[in-house]
Amino acid sequence: MRRISRRRLLGGAVLLGAGATGLTSLTACGNGGGSGSGSGSNLRFAWWGNPDRDRRTQAAVDQFVARADRGVDTEPSNWDDYWSRLATQISGGNPPDLMQMDYQYIAEYAGRGALLELDDYVPDPLDLSAVPEEAVENGRIGGTLYGITMGYNTFAMMKNLQVIRDAGVDEPDHTLTWSEFAELCREIGNNTPSGVFGTQNAMGSKETLECWLHQRGKALFTADGQLGYDPADLEEWFEFWQELAETGGAVDMETTSEALPDLSDWEVPSGRGAFNFHWSNIYPAFVDVSADEIGIGMYPQGDGAGAQPGQYYKASMLLSIPSAADDPDAAAELLQALVLDAEIAAELGFERGVPSSEEVREVLRPDASDEELASLEYVEFVEDKVGEVPPPPPEAAGRLDDQLIFFAEEAGFGRMSIPDAVDAYFQEATNILG
Structure with a gap:
């Protein structure tokens, strides 16, 4: 049986906001009834989430309903x-008017004609001048805007500062290269x-592989959906x-594969390691489950003068309007309120x-927790480095993610040589991608 590591199980769940909420539908209307207030039928807004996201989103929608001449039915x-x-809703011609969209699927939905082109709504009502262009680009497919980024993050290396101090080494900064990282990790392992x-x-x-590839001018996937790197790249990565x-310097593969999926069992929170790789929006969660002081910084940089930026701004999620929405103009007004209206969007906090x-961000900054503020400042710090x-x-x-983990374990356990594991992975990838 192919084992899926805790990083696959937990990383995706946290980043994508998965987790059963026990809710199948929830109606929010301006007058507390089933039809809402104002003229016309209610707008429908759907998202995936968790209890905290549902509560925050409901509060933001309630504010919109209170000021707009339109009710909103919410579907978390x-x-x-x-x-x-x-x-089912899209195939049946009954989609919500506004829906949460994930970067993993936006190209697929846009390619099928299921999403409305949003360029005609820029700059009115969608004034994106206060949004970094890198974040805006997350919603463009083939030069056309299909989604507006609700929140964004970037790769982040979590650091257990106590383990680093106990090892008698200095905390690394953003100039750390992969070769220096390896030396540092070996030194920490030897001194602890x-x-x-x-x-x-x-x-x-x-x-982590994606960042390393970007620094070499390559990518996980090409624009036409094929692998954007060569077997030699993956072989060097495995080695x-x-x-x-x-x-x-690093945890052995046996310990990695058998570790519990709980975040508290990761190396940094448990104190069994100095560094973990994740996304910046997960930093507060690392702090919450750690007894030690936790830092946040960039992934290691590429070695050599020609290295390119490895990190980028990724939409944690987007908002899109289905092409078959009943009232796309009103949906655009709700989208504007949830992303760009400082008073309403502030209800969502940093959860997305x-x-x-x-x-x-400026409205939220004064009341942000120390962890939220550190995450925010980190994302702003890398703006000229992405x-x-x-x-x-x-x-x-997603299937390729599982295959990468599987063949990494095969090589890490010594059940396959690294060249054989890499060849097998590329064969699987060729079959999966067609």
């Missing part, structure tokens, strides 16, 4: 139910008790982590990542 659900229900390592084993981590594990609008947004992944990307 968990991740799996959301997409199955949305597919048995069972404490420099870093997690990221051999099968898609996000980097295998050597780091064998020399005590750093808010896209600078005006919304690269272009990569093409959206193909529909089969």
Whole structure:
């Protein structure tokens, strides 16, 4: 049986907001009734989330309803139910007027003609001047705008500062390269008790590999949905982590594969390692489950003078209007309120990542928690260090994630040589991608 690592299980769930909420529908209307207030039928707004997101989103919608001449029926659900229900609604010609969209699927939905082109709504009512262009680009497919980024994040390396201090080394900054990172991790492993390592084993981590590839001018996928790198790249990546594990700098593959999926069992929160790779919006969660002081910083940089930026701004989620929406103009007004109206969008807080609008961020900044503020400041710090947004992944990307983990484990356990594991992965990828 192919094992899926805790990073696959937990990383996707946290980032995508999965997790059953126990809610299948919830109606929010300006007058508390089933029909809402104002003229015309109610707008319908659907999203996936969790109890905290549902509460925050409901509060924002309530504010919109209170000031607009239109009621809104809200339809929150968990991740799996959301997409199955949305597919049924769209195929049946009964989609919501406004819906939450994920970067993984926006190209697929746009390609099928299911999403409304939003360029005609810019700049009125969608004035995107306060949104970083890198964040706006997350919603463009083939040069056409199909989604507006609600919040965004970027790769972030979590750091257990106590482990770093105990090892007698300095906390690394944003100039750290991969070769320096390897040396640092080995030094931490050598200077700490048995069972404490420099870093997690990221051999099968898609996000970490993606950053490393970008620094070399490559990508996980091309614009036409094929792999954007060569077997030699993956072979070098596997060798980097295998050597780091064998020399005590990274956790061995057996420990990695058997670890619990709970975030508290990761290397940084548990104190068993100095570094973990994740996304910036998960930093507060690391702090919440850690007894030690936790820092946040960039992934290591590419070695050599020609290295390119590896990180980019990724939409944690977007808002899109179905092409078959009953009232797209009114849906655009609701979209504007939820993303760009400082008073209404502030109700959403940082739960969906750093808010896209600078005006919304400034409203939230004074009352942000220390962890939220650190995450916000980090995302702002890397603004001049991020690269272009990569093409959206193909529909089969999730299956390839699983295959990457599987063959990383095969190589890490020594059941296959690294060249054989890489060849097998590329064969699987060719079959999956067609």
